[in-house]
Amino acid sequence: MAFAFLLFSFIFLQPMSVVAQIAGNISFGASIHATENSSPWISPSGDFAFGFRQLDNDKDLFLVAIWYNKIPDKTIVWYANGDKPVPSGSKLELFYDTGLVVNGPQGELLWKAKTSNTTFVAYGFMNDTGNFVLLNENLLVVWESFKNPTDTMLPTQILEINGVLSSRHRENNFSRGRFQFRLREDGNAVLTPMDLLSDNTYDPYYITSTGDAINSTNSGYQVIFDESGYFYVLSRNNTKFYLTPKGNVPAANSYHRATLNFDGVFTLSYHPKDFTANQSWTVIKTIPDNICRSIYGEIGSGACGYNNICTLKNDSRPSCKCPPKYSLLDPNDEYGSCKPDFILGCQADGQWSQEDLYDIEELPNTDWPTSDYELSQPFTEQQCRESCLKDCLCAISIFRAGDKCWKKKLPLSNGRTDNIFYGLKAFVKVGRGDQLNPPPLLPNKNSQEKSQNKLIILLAVLLTSLVIVSWLGFIFIYRNKRTIVPRDSDVETNLRCFTYRELQEATNGFKLELGRGAFGVVYKGTITLGSSVQVAVKKLNNIAQDGEREFRTEVNVIGQTHHKNLVRLLGFCEEGTQRLLVYEFLSNGTLANLLFGEFKPSWNERLQIAFGIARGLLYLHEECSTQIIHCDIKPQNILLDEYYNARISDFGLAKLLSLDQSQTSTAIRGTKGYVAPEWFRNLPVTVKVDVYSFGVLLLEIICCRRSVDMDALGSEKIILNYWAYDCYQQGTLDAIVENDVEALDDRGKLERFLMVAIWCIQEDPSLRPTMKKVTQMLEGVLQVPVPPCPTPYNLTN
Numbered sequence: 001m002a003f004a005f006l007l008f009s010f011i012f013l014q015p016m017s018v019v020a021q022i023a024g025n026i027s028f029g030a031s032i033h034a035t036e037n038s039s040p041w042i043s044p045s046g047d048f049a050f051g052f053r054q055l056d057n058d059k060d061l062f063l064v065a066i067w068y069n070k071i072p073d074k075t076i077v078w079y080a081n082g083d084k085p086v087p088s089g090s091k092l093e094l095f096y097d098t099g100l101v102v103n104g105p106q107g108e109l110l111w112k113a114k115t116s117n118t119t120f121v122a123y124g125f126m127n128d129t130g131n132f133v134l135l136n137e138n139l140l141v142v143w144e145s146f147k148n149p150t151d152t153m154l155p156t157q158i159l160e161i162n163g164v165l166s167s168r169h170r171e172n173n174f175s176r177g178r179f180q181f182r183l184r185e186d187g188n189a190v191l192t193p194m195d196l197l198s199d200n201t202y203d204p205y206y207i208t209s210t211g212d213a214i215n216s217t218n219s220g221y222q223v224i225f226d227e228s229g230y231f232y233v234l235s236r237n238n239t240k241f242y243l244t245p246k247g248n249v250p251a252a253n254s255y256h257r258a259t260l261n262f263d264g265v266f267t268l269s270y271h272p273k274d275f276t277a278n279q280s281w282t283v284i285k286t287i288p289d290n291i292c293r294s295i296y297g298e299i300g301s302g303a304c305g306y307n308n309i310c311t312l313k314n315d316s317r318p319s320c321k322c323p324p325k326y327s328l329l330d331p332n333d334e335y336g337s338c339k340p341d342f343i344l345g346c347q348a349d350g351q352w353s354q355e356d357l358y359d360i361e362e363l364p365n366t367d368w369p370t371s372d373y374e375l376s377q378p379f380t381e382q383q384c385r386e387s388c389l390k391d392c393l394c395a396i397s398i399f400r401a402g403d404k405c406w407k408k409k410l411p412l413s414n415g416r417t418d419n420i421f422y423g424l425k426a427f428v429k430v431g432r433g434d435q436l437n438p439p440p441l442l443p444n445k446n447s448q449e450k451s452q453n454k455l456i457i458l459l460a461v462l463l464t465s466l467v468i469v470s471w472l473g474f475i476f477i478y479r480n481k482r483t484i485v486p487r488d489s490d491v492e493t494n495l496r497c498f499t500y501r502e503l504q505e506a507t508n509g510f511k512l513e514l515g516r517g518a519f520g521v522v523y524k525g526t527i528t529l530g531s532s533v534q535v536a537v538k539k540l541n542n543i544a545q546d547g548e549r550e551f552r553t554e555v556n557v558i559g560q561t562h563h564k565n566l567v568r569l570l571g572f573c574e575e576g577t578q579r580l581l582v583y584e585f586l587s588n589g590t591l592a593n594l595l596f597g598e599f600k601p602s603w604n605e606r607l608q609i610a611f612g613i614a615r616g617l618l619y620l621h622e623e624c625s626t627q628i629i630h631c632d633i634k635p636q637n638i639l640l641d642e643y644y645n646a647r648i649s650d651f652g653l654a655k656l657l658s659l660d661q662s663q664t665s666t667a668i669r670g671t672k673g674y675v676a677p678e679w680f681r682n683l684p685v686t687v688k689v690d691v692y693s694f695g696v697l698l699l700e701i702i703c704c705r706r707s708v709d710m711d712a713l714g715s716e717k718i719i720l721n722y723w724a725y726d727c728y729q730q731g732t733l734d735a736i737v738e739n740d741v742e743a744l745d746d747r748g749k750l751e752r753f754l755m756v757a758i759w760c761i762q763e764d765p766s767l768r769p770t771m772k773k774v775t776q777m778l779e780g781v782l783q784v785p786v787p788p789c790p791t792p793y794n795l796t797n
């Protein structure tokens with residue numbers, strides 16, 4: 001009997017309750033109470049529900065949310081008040097004048113859908129797409145959940161420029177978390193960690209590369225999740241950059257969702273609508289591939305909290321574990337930060353040596369690549385272990401590459417265990433003895449004094465933290481200041497405008513040719529600027545017809561650059577169809593002549609040249625008032641001044657030339673052998689193309705040979721990129737520099753430079769470091785991670 005009743009209620013009551021709600025249409029006056037069994041507003045098909053959800057970990061708190069109503073796990077796809085769940089007894093109500101609001105048990109306003117004051121709400125509608133909308137009398141949408149996304153996007157939902165998905169804090173805690181998916185103004189969709197207190201975002205750990213610094217018609221402007229479950233960035237020119245692997249999306253009868261998970265991993269997944277199949281969500285795509293590796297900025301804790309260690313699980317999601325004798329700050333939050341279970345620092349008064357107080361525990365394959373304060377080299381493993389033990393500032397030391405020892409300080413960030421660290425040893429300093437009772441610091445004095453000392457230690461710790469906090473604050477302010485400082489775009493340049501005739505005379509009728517390039521011919525000349533000065537006059541012959549204004553703009557941009565590793569522009573000429581640029585003349589020719597000529601430069605000269613080029617490029621990319629992508633970095637475009645300083649030439653011209661070629665999508669700027677693979681693919685061109693070319697150039701500088709050498713002995717040596725990686729991987733550095741004794745004697749730097757070069761020539765532009773990182777790695781300020789194979793997989797999925 002009871003069974004029959006149950007059956008009856010199942011068959012009849014359930015659909016009837018849906019019918020009672022007028023098929024998704026919610027009239028004003030409708031309300032829901034925050035109680036355990038409140039019935040939500042359901043979409044016509046019954047797929048989605050809008051209403052209160054009780055929190056798993058606090059039964060007295062409720063979330064205003066939208067969820068899949070038919071599948072067993074009722075996955076939440078949107079929530080209104082993640083930061084402030086409301087108490088039971090609260091009431092969700094739709095009013096004609098104030099719209100959708102949540103009032104607390106005492107009638108206080110707790111949440112409101114932000115419509116403008118002047119619009120009245122005629123009714124609400126839980127759409128079958130999962131979008132809850134509020135409409136006015138004219139049936140215009142005045143508010144919708146799709147325009148106010150939280151951590152999930154659904155098919156038919158679109159993210160516009162500056163649209164953001166924010167992760168939740170933890171799987172069961174809907175407070176805003178510290179990861180963000182954003183469509184940036186420059187057209188790139190990025191994943192970034194952030195500082196929650198200020199909303200400051202850090203370096204992206206994933207970027208779609210669908211935009212460039214230039215305000216271009218090719219950059220992305222919408223992130224679209226289409227009806228069939230494909231997720232892509234749409235460019236202004238209608239190109240689609242898919243994040244969903246092609247042909248891998250089950251078409252009919254599945255729910256799709258794109259979620260920025262609490263751990264920073266972005267997943268695209270589906271669930272069969274037929275929930276009797278006892279299936280759960282299947283992940284189609286995870287971004288990034290390895291979050292433990294991908295987050296490595298100098299600021300922020302990494303994928304896990306501070307002092308924590310990230311390990312990638314086989315579902316590409318991270319797990320976090322504290323080092324030995326460290327424990328979680330919040331015992332319930334394994335993804336949070338860890339603290340030592342002992343006192344670490346320099347507070348002991350000398351009665352106890354560091355060796356008395358501490359021990360070293362060894363961790364294999366684990367590193368915190370960014371928390372260094374000292375690098376000792378050459379050093380043995382034993383020295384590395386002891387130097388950390390004896391140094392009261394040292395928390396951990398890392399022994400690596402046979403003779404290198406990095407000492408690291410708290411808090412440690414970006415910690416991870418990773419098999420690419422194979423052979424590396426982490427020495428973790430831990431308190432001796434019972435971890436909750438470190439040896440008394442002053443054993444001979446009475447307990448009152450002891451507690452005084454504890455107080456002193458506490459004060460010292462507080463003081464130290466204060467110093468650290470204010471120091472971090474300073475860095476923060478300084479960083480912000482740097483970005484706020486107004487750019488000197490209107491600064492007058494000291495460029496001289498020459499007449500054609502003046503330049504004709506200066507070059508003696510364009511007589512002495514110095515070289516030819518993509519832009520035209522360069523002639524030697526002499527002009528009088530006070531005294532007579534030797535110049536190189538570049539006659540441009542490929543300028544677009546309508547490029548007049550562009551020419552002025554570009555010349556101004558070039559004229560504003562000042563850097564010791566760039567060739568100075570002195571003036572220009574713009575007469576009729578003639579366009580000429582006047583540069584300072586550099587006496588020692590091109591790097592190509594030097595590198596591939598008869599007398600090879602010494603190892604040290606080559607290192608200096610590489611540093612110089614890197615700094616020049618860094619300046620072009622990040623430090624001058626208008627970002628300049630060179631697009632044609634090669635040894636022919638690096639000139640040498642009288643002191644053999646490397647000076648980059650031909651920068652700022654790429655835009656001029658590309659103007660008239662942008663119609664043909666196959667137009668490739670740059671020179672064979674040096675151009676980045678994205679030129680050949682449907683990928684946008686960013687500063688990373690220069691990083692790629694720099695990588696090729698760096699290999700040439702290291703090896704003193706051309707990147708493609710058909711005469712090389714042995715076919716495996718023809719393409720320098722491949723051969724260099726092979727040599728690196730097999731550890732045959734001798735082969736690559738061919739008996740260059742100086743280079744081999746400087747093995748550490750040789751290896752470092754080679755590793756940096758391999759990072760730069762990664763096919764995936766997002767893996768390539770910025771020039772800033774490149775210079776820091778070349779200088780040894782940043783540890784160089786082990787580079788992956790430059791051509792590991794096909795990018796175009």
Ligand SMILES: *[C@@H]1O[C@H](CO)[C@@H](O)[C@H](O)[C@H]1NC(C)=O
Nearest residue numbers: 022023025026027028122123
């Ligand atoms: C929903 O309700 C509003 C107001 O009662 C009405 O104007 C509208 O036609 C209804 N829409 C549907 C699809 O029933």
Ligand SMILES: *[C@@H]1O[C@H](CO)[C@@H](O)[C@H](O)[C@H]1NC(C)=O
Nearest residue numbers: 098109112115116117118119
């Ligand atoms: C809009 O609403 C806010 C609070 O709900 C109120 O303070 C403000 O005066 C209203 N503005 C107008 C123009 O009605």
Ligand SMILES: *[C@@H]1O[C@H](CO)[C@@H](O)[C@H](O)[C@H]1NC(C)=O
Nearest residue numbers: 125127128129133135141156
């Ligand atoms: C519901 O979604 C469908 C499909 O996107 C759309 O055509 C329709 O206009 C939406 N209804 C409302 C009331 O927004």
Ligand SMILES: *[C@@H]1O[C@H](CO)[C@@H](O)[C@H](O)[C@H]1NC(C)=O
Nearest residue numbers: 055057058085169173174175
């Ligand atoms: C969620 O996490 C935040 C940040 O740690 C915390 O302040 C808040 O109390 C948590 N919320 C719940 C419901 O546990």
Ligand SMILES: *[C@@H]1O[C@H](CO)[C@@H](O)[C@H](O)[C@H]1NC(C)=O
Nearest residue numbers: 161185186214215216217236
């Ligand atoms: C260029 O970008 C700015 C924002 O940086 C935008 O306001 C402007 O409309 C863009 N111009 C064009 C022509 O796309």
Ligand SMILES: *[C@@H]1O[C@H](CO)[C@@H](O)[C@H](O)[C@H]1NC(C)=O
Nearest residue numbers: 218235237239665682683684
């Ligand atoms: C559109 O822009 C992309 C870069 O986002 C570019 O690769 C592609 O060639 C452009 N297509 C057309 C037709 O201009």
Ligand SMILES: *[C@@H]1O[C@H](CO)[C@@H](O)[C@H](O)[C@H]1NC(C)=O
Nearest residue numbers: 072275276277278279280281
């Ligand atoms: C459904 O799957 C779960 C594990 O995914 C399993 O434990 C359970 O027994 C399955 N139920 C049925 C009815 O197959």
Ligand SMILES: *[C@@H]1O[C@H](CO)[C@@H](O)[C@H](O)[C@H]1NC(C)=O
Nearest residue numbers: 283312313314315316317319
């Ligand atoms: C992931 O690892 C678990 C055990 O840790 C194993 O049961 C599972 O089959 C693995 N999954 C895949 C896809 O390898």
